[in-house]
Amino acid sequence: QKEVEQDPGPLSVPEGAIVSLNCTYSNSAFQYFMWYRQYSRKGPELLMYTYSSGNKEDGRFTAQVDKSSKYISLFIRDSQPSDSATYLCAMMRIGYSTLTFGKGTMLLVSP
Amino acid sequence: EAGVTQSPTHLIKTRGQQATLRCSPISGHTSVYWYQQALGLGLQFLLWYDEGEERNRGNFPPRFSGRQFPNYSSELNVNALELEDSALYLCASPPRGTRSSYEQYFGPGTRLTVT
Numbered sequence: 405q406k407e408v409e410q411d412p413g414p415l416s417v418p419e420g421a422i423v424s425l426n427c428t429y430s431n432s433a434f435q436y437f438m439w440y441r442q443y444s445r446k447g448p449e450l451l452m453y454t455y456s457s458g459n460k461e462d463g464r465f466t467a468q469v470d471k472s473s474k475y476i477s478l479f480i481r482d483s484q485p486s487d488s489a490t491y492l493c494a495m496m497r498i499g500y501s502t503l504t505f506g507k508g509t510m511l512l513v514s515p
Numbered sequence: 516e517a518g519v520t521q522s523p524t525h526l527i528k529t530r531g532q533q534a535t536l537r538c539s540p541i542s543g544h545t546s547v548y549w550y551q552q553a554l555g556l557g558l559q560f561l562l563w564y565d566e567g568e569e570r571n572r573g574n575f576p577p578r579f580s581g582r583q584f585p586n587y588s589s590e591l592n593v594n595a596l597e598l599e600d601s602a603l604y605l606c607a608s609p610p611r612g613t614r615s616s617y618e619q620y621f622g623p624g625t626r627l628t629v630t
Contacts, residue, residue, distance in 0.1 A: 410557075446623055448558070448621050449621065450617075505558035505559075506557060507556065
């Protein structure tokens with residue numbers, strides 16, 4: 405079992421839809437949970453991060469972490485064509501220097 | 516301030532050759548991470564350099580190596596290229612004053628194609 409599992413998609417939705425992106429993980433030592441967004445031909449950029457459990461909201465984006473289920477989610481409300489990108493979940497243990505990434509989910513939002 | 520830069524944008528090599536990829540972190544940032552993003556495998560950690568020293572490496576063979584220069588720029592070398600080395604190689608650095616962080620600033624990557 406890989407440490408971080410993420411469905412590669414693609415996930416196709418119409419503009420305005422609510423999008424749910426998810427990752428599961430196996431290592432309970434992960435404490436930092438991040439979502440990176442990667443547009444085509446670009447490097448990833450940090451979208452949101454959460455420390456430990458709970459929810460975090462930033463505009464149209466909400467990140468959720470359920471450590472008991474080892475499950476994290478990213479919700480996008482009122483999705484826009486400009487949200488079309490690959491979304492990578494990433495995790496990090498305290499005291500460790502490296503991030504562990506999921507494979508990324510490709511999201512396509514059609515006008 | 517300028518972001519992380521990488522060169523070249525594209526690199527085409529034949530099997531058995533050597534490839535050299537370069538990265539310049541954001542000015543004042545001293546740590547550099549290298550990642551491989553191969554199709555179907557996701558982003559995998561390769562190497563971490565900080566203050567000129569290799570601090571950690573991922574699960575890759577020794578033919579993947581690199582170095583960090585006094586100006587904090589970095590070079591990734593891949594020897595004896597194999598077809599499966601074809602991937603996007605990304606360089607990243609954490610925020611100024613940190614060695615590691617959940618937040619990393621990525622460059623645009625170098626697309627390496629091995630034929």
